[in-house]
Amino acid sequence: MTHFLKFCDRLESYICRFLLVCFVSLLFTQVVSRQIFGTSITWIEELSVFMFVWFVYFGASYAARISAHNRVSFHFRWLPAKVGVWLEAFADLIWVSFNIYFVYLAYDFIFFRMNKFWKAQTLGVELKYIYLVLPIAFALMTIRILQVNYLKLVKGVDIKDPDKIDLPLEDELNDVDGTSATNNTNNGGKA
Amino acid sequence: KNFKIAVGDGAGGTQEALGKAFIEALEKNSNKKHTATLFLNGQLGSEQDTVNNAAMGALDFSILAINNITPFSPSVGTLTLPYVILSLEDAQKVTTGPIGQQLVKNTIRDANVRIIGWAYSGFRVLSNSKKPVKSVADLDGLVVRVPKNAIMIETYKSWGINPTPMAWSETFAGLQQKVVDGQDNPYITINAMKFYEVQKYVTNLRYIFSIEPLVVSESLFQDLSKEDQQAVLEAGKAATAFSASFLKETEDRIKKELSEKGMEISDPADGEKEFIDKATSTVWPKFYESIGGKDKLNEVLTALGRETVK
Amino acid sequence: METAIVYVLFGSFLGLLLIGAPITVALGVASLITTFYLEENPVKFVQIAFTSVGSFPLMALPAFILAGALMEAAGLSRRLINVAESFAGPFTGGIAASTVVACLFFGAISGSGPATTAAVGMLMIPAMIKRNYSPGYASSLTAAAGGLGIVIPPSIPMVIFGISALGMIPPPAAVEKFGTFQSVSISKLFIAGFVPAFIMATCLLVMNYLLCRKHGYKGTSSAMDFGHIFQAIREGFWALMAPLVILGGIYSGFFTPTEAAIVAIFFTLFVGAFIYRELDWKAVSSSLETTTWLSGRVLLILFTATLFGRILVENQIPAIIADGMLSLTENVYFIWIMIIAFLLFVGMFMETLATILILVPVMLPVAYSVGIDPIHFGVVMICSLSIGFQTPPLGENLFIASGISNVSIEEISIKALPFAVVNIIAVLLIAFFPELSLWLPRLMGY
Ligand code: NA
Ligand code: NA
Helix, strand or coil, rough: CCHHHHHCCCHHHHHHHHHHHHHHHHHHHHHHHCCCCCCCCCHHHHHHHHHHHHHHHHHHHHHHHHCCCCEECCCHHCHHHHHHHHHHHHHHHHHHHHHHHHHHHHHHHHHHHHHCCEEECCCEEHHHHHHHHHHHHHHHHHHHHHHHHHHHHCCCCCCCCCCCCCCCHHHCCCCCCCCCCCCCCCCCCEE | CCEEEEEEECCCHHHHHHHHHHHHHHHHHHHCCCCCEEEEECCCEEEEHHHHHHCCCCCCECCCCCCHHCCCCHHHHCCCCCCCCCCHHHHHHHCCCCHHHHHHHHHHHHHHHEEEEEECCCCCCECCCCCCCCCCCHCCCCCCCCCCCCHHHHHHCCCCCCEECCCCHHHHHHHCCCCCCCECCCCCHHHCCCCCHCEEEEEEECCCCCEEEEHHHHHHHHHHHHHHHHHHHHHHHHHHHHHHHHHHHHHHHHHHHHCCCEEEECCCHHHHHHHHHHHHHHHHHHHHHHHHCCHHHHHHHCCCCCCCCC | HHHHHHHHHHHHHHHHCCCCEHHHCCCCCHHHHHHHCCCCCHHHHHHHHHHHHHHHHHHHHHHHHHHHHHHHHHHHHHHHHHHHHHHHCCCCCCCHHHHHHHHHHHHHHCHHHHHHHHHHHHHHHHHHHHHHCCCEEEEEEEEHHHHHHHCCCCCHHHHHHHHHHCCCCHHHHHHHHCCCCCCCHHHHHHHHHHHHHHHHHHHHHHHHHHHHHCCCCCCCCCCCCCCHHHHHHHHHHHHHHHHHHHHHHHHHCCCHHHHHHHHHHHHHHHHHHHHHHCHHHHHHHHHHHHHHHHHHHHHHHHHHHHHHHHHHHHHHHHHHHHHHHHHHCHHHHHHHHHHHHHHHHHHHHHHHHHHHHHHHHHHHHHHHHCCCHHHHHHHHHHHHHHCCCCCCCCHHHHHHHHHHHHCCCCHHHHHHHHHHHHHHHHHHHHCCHHHHHHHHHHHCCC
């Protein structure tokens, strides 16, 4: 993979890490300014909430890329392995349809139905632009679902469960997308 | 049909009272053909969300504080400036007279919702736990909580103090733990929230009169038959009239109860002149642009028989 | 009409879960199908997508996840656990008891059950095995004690419960009957979880003592090593400060929970970079990445669960469920037993945060209508779901403990049964005596 494709493959992760650093720092500035200097900066709360919403939906798309969205799958062990795989793929097809419909709804809402006077209270930005994250992130998420299913069903890549804890032994099993260096407990390799 | 009415506040307030009166009148006017259900406490979304939903036809009715309509229909903002309304009579005159008609028209044009009734919640009086407040100077040294509302913040600044914007959900605890000394709200709210447990002094400020319109989705309204439209409009009028009498009765009763519970209620010195002068001279000019020009304010002032601004 | 909505909504939800759709998809698609069925306009979904997530208190969630991940990377967690380990003396089951205490310590900086199990298990399971405990016993105890991580504050499930319960009001009939209910806040929940966490820990310690006596797991032959304890505390001084900063800040009303987590992040960055010098860019970056997808995953569920809950509310379905339950019995103890049994059952299969998001709109109205305090209800719900971490088939703590010790999940879950039993007894105690949860918040003036 070229560098550019690799970058695209983790695009949401970069966006999200940037947003996370920004809003955490903004909130810290607010705490310091209030507790130490006794004044609060009025626009911080609104701006950090907007960044947080963007962070969440791009993060959801990234979670789709690394196949992290929880499913109830214990009952598949009583079915032939193939059946479980194809049922999940079918469920993903429903997911894709839902997302495409939601992108349409969001586009319609933002460009044709939203009140034109509606602005962010302290920032003064039109909320229209802030809401744009919804069609963008859900479209991106749709691409990610298709990408994962392509890798899984056509390329036969075994997408690792990101919840699974990494033990030193498993380090050599790192998969292509490189996400396995982290997991929900973030203690990979520290044992 | 059973309509859905979103209500921002909880049970026991003027919003609910208006909603109940509206439903009763609607049932009567439509010979039980139509009724409605109240969904209190923002169960159908925040007050601002309900405006959007009603505009899109995804919600039938909503009752909400007037400052949550202003973002969608800026000219309504005139009624939220300090000391524009100085009595319940003023409020009734403005909302049900020609000015009100104009606001209704503007709101249909700008926000696609129709205002069909008004709940009156009364003046936001100032309460605090520290000392009696009668003059602007008495405010010195008080930390006052306000909602995140530019007009209210500017008003306190014009009186020489920096208020603290704090979320409503944190306010009671904040007063109790003395993070803030005071706050302002209508009597009905002060009583419902049991602020008398953590506050001692009340000043009868009149800087903002709380008005809460009842709106209907314009697309829904246009889909109704002529008779049904009439039934809805008449029910709105009946509910508005009820709200005014509800306010008078409850406010008197609550004032008495609060005194019995040990709160000290006082009026500002000199008919509130100092407060009024400071607020109107510095706050009004800052918001001319957002309400669509000074003329909008002058129209209201003229209708109330008051001096216009230059 | 209403019953048909229930069938469409819950039927399509369960059907989608069964074919392996992600929980968030099952919720979203079921809501969409029901909206079509009701012939309503789904365009309001867009606004719900934005406003359900765009709330200030919710930012506590990524903040606590990030704080926990950084503390791990900065070496704070390890030192905190070392302090607990140093207390293991010449007592029967001493090191195992230290494991439970370590989970309490670690729980006071982390808001997640699996993270607690992983951090404590990494150090304590090998330590127990070294002292001749059977690997199965060591793993099952850790899996059980890891659940304490979400009962003792800070707690991510409590943040989620608080957010879901904030917008829900007691039904007027319940207020008339029982008087006003206190309002829900995340701070209040955090304080209310403190005593219940100690009750659950005590129950685990008692069961541990009994089992260790049976198995003959003795302590070290030497006496308590005070030098070792002192050294561990000295090395762990800054790590021990972390819970003080978080909890002290919240309890004193100095910070909101979100701000406390933010302060903890910068505290950890400082200690990790300048005092312990274990933190590097790579670790910070990977902490940020973990926070990203964990938050994205949960909060996407929050959006679709809000859609689902909105349909329930608009059609007044919780009231129907409440009436149904009340028609069986009005006895509050029976209601509690039904609620806890149901939560334990759901906790076997479902991820914790999703469970909270789905069930609060359904169950809290029931609780209100029998006069249960919302804070008390939240604490019992969290305690019940904390047991779900150690129960198969979906038991996150089991998976982690099994990953560390290489003991099979089946063996661990069977060996963890006695702990599940004492934990259930603890939950019943906490449910039947509301004061255990409500006394401390009241004492602190909330
Ligand atoms: Na915790
Ligand atoms: Na489970």
